[in-house]
Protein backbone atom coordinates (compact mmCIF):
# COMPACT_ATOMS: atom_id res chain seq x y z
CA UNK A 1 0.00 0.00 0.00
CA UNK A 2 1.36 3.43 -0.88
CA UNK A 3 1.87 6.10 1.75
CA UNK A 4 -0.94 8.07 0.15
CA UNK A 5 -3.36 5.14 0.20
CA UNK A 6 -2.46 4.32 3.76
CA UNK A 7 -2.97 7.97 4.75
CA UNK A 8 -6.40 8.00 3.10
CA UNK A 9 -7.43 4.78 4.79
CA UNK A 10 -6.50 6.19 8.17
CA UNK A 11 -8.51 9.32 7.46
CA UNK A 12 -11.72 7.31 7.37
CA UNK A 13 -11.15 4.81 10.14
CA UNK A 14 -14.20 4.52 12.38
CA UNK A 15 -13.87 3.50 16.00
CA UNK A 16 -16.43 2.83 18.71
CA UNK A 17 -15.99 4.92 21.79
CA UNK A 18 -17.89 4.75 25.05
CA UNK A 19 -21.28 4.37 23.40
CA UNK A 20 -20.71 7.48 21.31
CA UNK A 21 -19.81 7.67 17.64
CA UNK A 22 -16.25 8.67 17.00
CA UNK A 23 -14.45 9.05 13.73
CA UNK A 24 -10.77 9.21 13.06
CA UNK A 25 -9.95 12.07 10.74
CA UNK A 26 -7.22 13.57 8.68
CA UNK A 27 -7.61 16.36 6.16
CA UNK A 28 -11.34 16.00 5.80
CA UNK A 29 -14.39 17.76 7.13
CA UNK A 30 -15.71 15.17 9.53
CA UNK A 31 -19.31 14.09 8.99
CA UNK A 32 -21.34 12.88 11.91
CA UNK A 33 -23.26 9.75 11.02
CA UNK A 34 -26.89 10.07 12.10
CA UNK A 35 -27.20 6.52 13.40
CA UNK A 36 -24.13 7.03 15.56
CA UNK A 37 -25.40 10.14 17.27
CA UNK A 38 -26.35 9.71 20.92
CA UNK A 39 -29.98 10.08 21.96
CA UNK A 40 -31.22 13.52 22.92
CA UNK A 41 -31.09 12.72 26.61
CA UNK A 42 -27.50 11.61 26.22
CA UNK A 43 -26.65 14.83 24.40
CA UNK A 44 -28.10 16.73 27.30
CA UNK A 45 -25.76 15.03 29.73
CA UNK A 46 -23.05 17.35 30.91
CA UNK A 47 -20.28 14.77 31.11
CA UNK A 48 -18.84 12.31 28.61
CA UNK A 49 -16.42 9.45 29.28
CA UNK A 50 -13.87 8.49 26.68
CA UNK A 51 -11.10 5.86 26.58
CA UNK A 52 -8.19 7.78 25.08
CA UNK A 53 -6.13 4.60 24.59
CA UNK A 54 -8.46 3.78 21.65
CA UNK A 55 -6.86 6.61 19.68
CA UNK A 56 -3.85 5.38 17.71
CA UNK A 57 -0.59 7.31 17.88
CA UNK A 58 -0.66 10.35 15.65
CA UNK A 59 -4.40 10.02 15.03
CA UNK A 60 -7.36 12.27 15.73
CA UNK A 61 -10.90 11.19 16.60
CA UNK A 62 -14.00 13.32 17.00
CA UNK A 63 -16.52 12.59 19.73
CA UNK A 64 -19.48 14.56 21.02
CA UNK A 65 -19.81 16.30 24.34
CA UNK A 66 -22.94 18.28 25.15
CA UNK A 67 -23.81 18.09 21.46
CA UNK A 68 -20.53 19.69 20.46
CA UNK A 69 -17.74 17.99 18.49
CA UNK A 70 -14.56 17.42 20.46
CA UNK A 71 -11.14 16.58 19.02
CA UNK A 72 -9.03 13.98 20.80
CA UNK A 73 -5.51 13.56 19.45
CA UNK A 74 -2.88 11.06 20.53
CA UNK A 75 0.24 13.13 19.83
CA UNK A 76 3.50 11.41 19.02
CA UNK A 77 6.81 12.61 20.44
CA UNK A 78 7.53 14.18 17.07
CA UNK A 79 4.23 16.08 17.16
CA UNK A 80 4.96 17.30 20.70
CA UNK A 81 8.38 18.49 19.54
CA UNK A 82 6.66 20.47 16.79
CA UNK A 83 4.67 22.59 19.25
CA UNK A 84 7.97 24.03 20.48
CA UNK A 85 9.97 26.93 19.09
CA UNK A 86 7.33 29.02 17.32
CA UNK A 87 5.81 31.11 20.11
CA UNK A 88 6.59 34.25 18.09
CA UNK A 89 4.14 33.04 15.41
CA UNK A 90 1.25 32.57 17.85
CA UNK A 91 -1.29 35.11 19.07
CA UNK A 92 -1.46 33.68 22.56
CA UNK A 93 1.20 31.01 23.15
CA UNK A 94 0.44 30.68 26.88
CA UNK A 95 -3.37 30.88 26.55
CA UNK A 96 -3.55 34.06 28.63
CA UNK A 97 -6.50 35.63 26.79
CA UNK A 98 -8.94 32.96 27.87
CA UNK A 99 -7.52 32.46 31.35
CA UNK A 100 -10.81 33.34 33.04
CA UNK A 101 -12.64 30.52 31.26
CA UNK A 102 -9.85 28.00 30.76
CA UNK A 103 -9.92 24.68 32.56
CA UNK A 104 -8.51 24.92 36.06
CA UNK A 105 -6.14 22.00 35.46
CA UNK A 106 -4.09 24.30 33.22
CA UNK A 107 -1.97 25.38 36.14
CA UNK A 108 1.63 24.90 34.98
CA UNK A 109 3.69 26.31 32.11
CA UNK A 110 4.03 22.82 30.63
CA UNK A 111 0.26 22.25 30.65
CA UNK A 112 -0.31 25.69 29.13
CA UNK A 113 2.03 24.85 26.27
CA UNK A 114 0.76 21.28 25.80
CA UNK A 115 -2.82 22.40 26.54
CA UNK A 116 -3.44 18.95 28.00
CA UNK A 117 -3.17 17.09 31.29
CA UNK A 118 -1.09 14.28 29.80
CA UNK A 119 1.20 15.62 27.07
CA UNK A 120 0.22 13.10 24.41
CA UNK A 121 -3.57 13.26 24.73
CA UNK A 122 -5.02 16.56 23.53
CA UNK A 123 -8.73 17.20 24.18
CA UNK A 124 -10.19 20.31 22.48
CA UNK A 125 -13.54 21.76 21.46
CA UNK A 126 -13.55 21.27 17.67
CA UNK A 127 -14.87 24.70 16.85
CA UNK A 128 -12.91 27.52 15.24
CA UNK A 129 -12.97 30.58 17.49
CA UNK A 130 -13.74 32.80 14.48
CA UNK A 131 -17.22 31.67 13.40
CA UNK A 132 -17.37 28.10 14.62
CA UNK A 133 -16.40 25.93 11.63
CA UNK A 134 -14.72 22.58 12.30
CA UNK A 135 -11.02 22.99 11.41
CA UNK A 136 -9.25 20.37 9.29
CA UNK A 137 -6.48 18.32 10.88
CA UNK A 138 -3.25 18.81 8.93
CA UNK A 139 -0.67 17.20 11.18
CA UNK A 140 2.32 16.77 8.88
CA UNK A 141 4.99 19.41 8.29
CA UNK A 142 5.25 21.76 5.33
CA UNK A 143 3.09 21.98 2.21
CA UNK A 144 3.76 18.49 0.80
CA UNK A 145 0.40 17.06 1.95
CA UNK A 146 -1.60 20.30 2.09
CA UNK A 147 -0.50 22.61 -0.69
CA UNK A 148 -0.67 26.33 -0.08
CA UNK A 149 -3.54 26.03 2.39
CA UNK A 150 -0.75 26.17 4.98
CA UNK A 151 2.49 28.20 4.96
CA UNK A 152 5.77 26.69 3.78
CA UNK A 153 7.09 26.57 7.35
CA UNK A 154 3.98 24.74 8.62
CA UNK A 155 4.73 22.72 11.77
CA UNK A 156 1.45 20.80 11.69
CA UNK A 157 -1.90 21.58 13.27
CA UNK A 158 -5.34 22.62 11.99
CA UNK A 159 -6.48 24.72 9.07
CA UNK A 160 -9.98 26.19 9.13
CA UNK A 161 -11.29 26.14 5.54
CA UNK A 162 -13.92 28.81 6.18
CA UNK A 163 -11.65 31.85 6.38
CA UNK A 164 -8.18 30.38 6.69
CA UNK A 165 -7.43 30.37 10.40
CA UNK A 166 -4.49 28.22 11.42
CA UNK A 167 -3.83 26.49 14.75
CA UNK A 168 -0.73 24.59 15.85
CA UNK A 169 -0.68 21.04 17.25
CA UNK A 170 -1.73 22.39 20.65
CA UNK A 171 -4.70 24.24 19.12
CA UNK A 172 -3.00 27.64 19.52
CA UNK A 173 -4.05 30.18 16.93
CA UNK A 174 -1.38 31.42 14.49
CA UNK A 175 -0.74 35.15 13.88
CA UNK A 176 -2.67 36.55 10.93
CA UNK A 177 -5.63 34.20 11.42
CA UNK A 178 -9.10 35.77 11.62
CA UNK A 179 -9.80 33.59 14.66
CA UNK A 180 -9.14 35.61 17.83
CA UNK A 181 -8.42 32.81 20.29
CA UNK A 182 -6.91 29.38 20.72
CA UNK A 183 -9.23 26.38 20.34
CA UNK A 184 -11.12 26.06 23.59
CA UNK A 185 -9.93 23.61 26.21
CA UNK A 186 -12.63 22.35 28.53
CA UNK A 187 -12.65 20.89 32.01
CA UNK A 188 -11.88 17.19 32.13
CA UNK A 189 -10.09 14.71 34.37
CA UNK A 190 -8.66 11.21 34.27
CA UNK A 191 -10.84 8.56 35.92
CA UNK A 192 -8.23 5.87 35.22
CA UNK A 193 -4.85 5.98 33.53
CA UNK A 194 -6.54 6.22 30.12
CA UNK A 195 -10.20 7.10 30.68
CA UNK A 196 -11.15 10.78 30.70
CA UNK A 197 -14.34 12.33 32.02
CA UNK A 198 -15.09 15.45 29.99
CA UNK A 199 -17.20 18.20 31.55
Ligand code: FES
Pocket residue numbers: 128129130131132133160161162163164165178179
Ligand atom coordinates in the same frame (compact mmCIF):
# COMPACT_ATOMS: atom_id res chain seq x y z
S1 FES B 1 -14.73 30.04 11.04
FE1 FES B 1 -12.66 29.40 11.05
S2 FES B 1 -11.63 30.95 10.01
FE2 FES B 1 -13.68 31.63 10.00
